[in-house]
Amino acid sequence: MSSSRPVRRILVLGFLALLGTAVLVLPSPRPTAPSRARTIRMEARSFEYLPAVVSVGRGDLVTLELVALDVVHGAHIDGYGVELTADPGQTARTTFVADRPGIFRIRCSVPCGPLHPFMSGTLRVDPSDTMLRAAGLALLAVAAGAFLAARPGGGMAQRSAPIVRS
Amino acid sequence: MTRYELTQFAGVRRLLTSRWPQLGIQLLLLSGLILVILAGLLGSPVGNRNFAIVMVWIAWWGVLMLVAVPFLGRLWCSVCPLPLPGEWLQRGAILGPRGRGLGRQLRWPRIFRNLWGQNGAFVLVALFSLPVLTQPQWTAILLAGLVLLGIAVSLVYERRSFCRYLCPVGGFIGLYAQAAPVEVRVRDADLCASHKIKTCYTGSTAGYGCPWMVYPGSLTTNTYCGTCMECLRTCPHDNVVVNLRPAGADLNIGRGRGLDEAFKVLLLLGSGLAYAAVLLGPWNAPRAAAAAVGTTPWLVYAAGFLLFVVVLVPGLVALAVRLGLRLSRARLSLAQALRAISPAFVPLGLAAWMAFSLSFVLANLSYVPPVLSDPLNLGWNLLGTAAMAWSPYGAGLFPWLPVAVLVAGLAWTSRRAREIAGELGGGVRLAFPLWVVSFVITIGLLWALVG
Numbered sequence: 001m002s003s004s005r006p007v008r009r010i011l012v013l014g015f016l017a018l019l020g021t022a023v024l025v026l027p028s029p030r031p032t033a034p035s036r037a038r039t040i041r042m043e044a045r046s047f048e049y050l051p052a053v054v055s056v057g058r059g060d061l062v063t064l065e066l067v068a069l070d071v072v073h074g075a076h077i078d079g080y081g082v083e084l085t086a087d088p089g090q091t092a093r094t095t096f097v098a099d100r101p102g103i104f105r106i107r108c109s110v111p112c113g114p115l116h117p118f119m120s121g122t123l124r125v126d127p128s129d130t131m132l133r134a135a136g137l138a139l140l141a142v143a144a145g146a147f148l149a150a151r152p153g154g155g156m157a158q159r160s161a162p163i164v165r166s
Numbered sequence: 167m168t169r170y171e172l173t174q175f176a177g178v179r180r181l182l183t184s185r186w187p188q189l190g191i192q193l194l195l196l197s198g199l200i201l202v203i204l205a206g207l208l209g210s211p212v213g214n215r216n217f218a219i220v221m222v223w224i225a226w227w228g229v230l231m232l233v234a235v236p237f238l239g240r241l242w243c244s245v246c247p248l249p250l251p252g253e254w255l256q257r258g259a260i261l262g263p264r265g266r267g268l269g270r271q272l273r274w275p276r277i278f279r280n281l282w283g284q285n286g287a288f289v290l291v292a293l294f295s296l297p298v299l300t301q302p303q304w305t306a307i308l309l310a311g312l313v314l315l316g317i318a319v320s321l322v323y324e325r326r327s328f329c330r331y332l333c334p335v336g337g338f339i340g341l342y343a344q345a346a347p348v349e350v351r352v353r354d355a356d357l358c359a360s361h362k363i364k365t366c367y368t369g370s371t372a373g374y375g376c377p378w379m380v381y382p383g384s385l386t387t388n389t390y391c392g393t394c395m396e397c398l399r400t401c402p403h404d405n406v407v408v409n410l411r412p413a414g415a416d417l418n419i420g421r422g423r424g425l426d427e428a429f430k431v432l433l434l435l436g437s438g439l440a441y442a443a444v445l446l447g448p449w450n451a452p453r454a455a456a457a458a459v460g461t462t463p464w465l466v467y468a469a470g471f472l473l474f475v476v477v478l479v480p481g482l483v484a485l486a487v488r489l490g491l492r493l494s495r496a497r498l499s500l501a502q503a504l505r506a507i508s509p510a511f512v513p514l515g516l517a518a519w520m521a522f523s524l525s526f527v528l529a530n531l532s533y534v535p536p537v538l539s540d541p542l543n544l545g546w547n548l549l550g551t552a553a554m555a556w557s558p559y560g561a562g563l564f565p566w567l568p569v570a571v572l573v574a575g576l577a578w579t580s581r582r583a584r585e586i587a588g589e590l591g592g593g594v595r596l597a598f599p600l601w602v603v604s605f606v607i608t609i610g611l612l613w614a615l616v617g
Contacts, residue, residue: 001310033433038526047450047453047454048448048449048450049448050451052448052449053448076558077564078529078558078561079561079562079564081561102565103565103616103617104564104565105527105529105556105565105566109556111212111213111214111215111556112214113212114212114301115300115450115453115454115457116211116213116300116458117294117300117526118300118445118446118526119454119529119530120446120448121448122448126493128374129429130565130616130617131612131613131617132572134565134569134612134616135609135612137569137573138572138573138605138608138609139577139605140573141573141574141580141608142577142580142601142604142605143196143580144577144580144581145577145578145579145580145582145583145584145601146574146579146580146581146584146597146601148577148581149580149582149584149585149588150585150588
C-alpha cells in the first residue's frame with residue numbers, strides 16, 4: 001500500500017462522515033406551515049389506532065382525544081413523553097406543543113389483550129424528513145462500504161480461501 | 167488476521183474446561199425453563215403479566231439478539247436448556263463421560279445432513295409466531311415440544327443431532343454467530359493432522375467427542391460449533407483455543423458453503439423484514455390475521471409470508487446476482503455465485519433482527535420486574551416490584567437507534583459484497599446489483615420500523 005492511500009482513505013471517509021452529519025442535521029428544505037391549534041380524534045380498539053398515522057405541523061398546539069371503543073386503552077408518544085388513558089366508551093384528552101419534527105411511535109400503555117405489545121400508531125410532525133434522512137444515510141452507507149472494501153489482490157483476497165469449490 | 171487467544175490464561179482455560187460452571191448455568195436455565203413452561207400453562211393468560219411471555223420473548227430474546235449472538239456467538243448453545251434432558255438420557259450422565267447411556271446412537275440420515283431441516287423448522291415456527299409471542303400457553307407448548315423432540319431425537323440419533331439439524335433457534339444463532347468477535351478454533355492445524363486418535367471427535371475419559379459432529383481441526387466458521395467446550399477438554403495437547411478476533415471474520419470464508427446455508431441467509435433476512443412490517447407496522451389487519459391461526463385470514467397471511475420469505479426475497483437477491491453475473495461476465499453458475507455471495511447478506515440480516523428487537527424489547531422491558539416478583543401470578547411480591555408500572559425505556563433513542571444499526575449493517579454488507587465480487591472476478595459490475603438490492607431491502611426495513 002502506498003503512503004498516499006491511508007491519507008486518501010481518511011479523506012474520503014471524513015467526507016462521507018461530513019455528508020452523513022449534514023444529512024442528519026441540516027434543516028429541512030420543505031416549507032413549514034404556520035403553526036395552529038389542532039384537535040386530533042384518535043379511536044383505539046383492540047389492537048389498533050384509527051387513524052393509525054396522525055400528521056401535525058411543527059409548532060402546532062395539538063389536543064389529542066383518545067376514544068377507547070372496546071376496552072381500556074392508553075397512548076404513549078415516544079419522544080414527547082405524552083401519555084393518556086381512556087376507559088371504554090370514554091374520551092381522554094391531552095394537549096401538547098408538537099415542537100419536534102419527525103416520526104414518533106404511539107404505543108398502547110395499558111395491557112389490553114394478547115396483541116397489546118404490538119398495538120402502535122405513528123405521530124408525524126411535519127416537516128418530517130426522518131425517512132428521507134434515513135434513506136440518505138443508507139446511500140452513504142453503501143458508498144462507505146464499497147469504499148472500505150479490500151482491494152482485489154490486497155488483504156481480503158489473500159486472507160480468504162478459494163471462494164468457489166472446484 | 168489478528169487473533170487474541172483468551173485461553174492462553176490458565177484461569178480462563180480452567181473456567182472453560184471445568185464442567186461445574188457450565189453445569190451450574192445449565193441447571194439454573196433448566197429451572198427457568200421449567201418455570202416458564204409452568205407459568206405458560208398455569209399463569210395469567212395476559213401476555214404482559216405472564217412470566218413465560220415476558221422472560222422468553224422480551225428478556226431472553228433481547229439478551230440473545232442484542233448481546234449474546236452479536237458479541238458472544240453461539241455461547242447460548244453451550245448452556246441452552248432445551249436439549250439437556252435428551253443429552254443426559256443419551257449419555258447416561260450429567261457431568262463427565264461415565265455410565266451407559268440410553269438410545270441407539272444412529273447417524274442422522276445422510277439426506278438430511280444439511281440446514282434444510284432447520285430452515286423448514288424455522289418457517290414452521292414463524293408461521294405461528296404471533297400466538298407464540300403473545301399467548302403464554304403457545305409459548306409453553308412450543309418449548310415443551312422442543313424439549314420432547316430433543317429427547318426423542320437424542321434417544322435415536324447420535325450426539326446433538328437435534329441441535330445440529332433441527333433446532334430452529336440453533337440455525338438462527340449459528341448463522342449470525344459468524345459475525346461475532348469470538349471463536350473456538352485450533353491453534354495449530356498440523357498438530358491436529360498428526361494426532362492420530364482425534365479425541366476431540368471420538369471422545370476420551372476427559373470428555374465427549376464433539377456433540378456437534380464437527381472436527382475442530384477443520385473448523386472454519388462458527389455456524390456449526392456449539393461452543394460446548396468438549397474439544398478443549400479432550401484435546402491432550404491443549405491445541406483447541408478460544409480466540410477474540412475481528413468481528414465477522416467467518417464472513418471472509420468462501421469455502422464449503424452450500425445452497426442450504428445461502429438460502430438460510432436470505433430466509434432470515436426476509437423474515438426480519440416481514441416481522442418488522444407485520445408486528446411493528448401501524449396496520450392491524452396483518453397482525454390480526456397472523457394471530458387468528460386456522461382461519462381464512464391466517465391462511466392468506468401464511469401464504470403471503472411464505473411467498474415473501476421463501477420466494478420473493480431470495481428471488482430478488484438471486485435476480486441481482488444473475489444480473490451481476492451477466493454484467494460482469496464472471497464465469498460462474500448462479501448456484502455457485504449465490505453460495506459464495508450469500509455471506510455478504512449476513513450483516514444486514516443481523517442488523518435487521520437487532521433493529522427489530524430494539525424496537526420492541528426496550529419498549530417492553532419494564533414488564534420484566536413485575537413478573538420476576540410474581541412469576542406464577544399468585545399474588546407474590548418477591549422483589550417488591552410486582553406493581554411496577556409500564557414505562558418504555560430508551561424512547562428518546564427512537565427512531566435513530568434502529569436506523570443506526572441498519573445503516574451499519576448495510577455498510578458492512580456493501581463492503582463484503584464488493585470484496586466477494588472482487589474475489590469472484592466480477593468487480594464492481596457484479597457488486598452493483600448487490601448494492602442495489604441491499605439498499606432496497608434496507609429501505610423496506612426502514613419503512614417498516616420508522617417510516
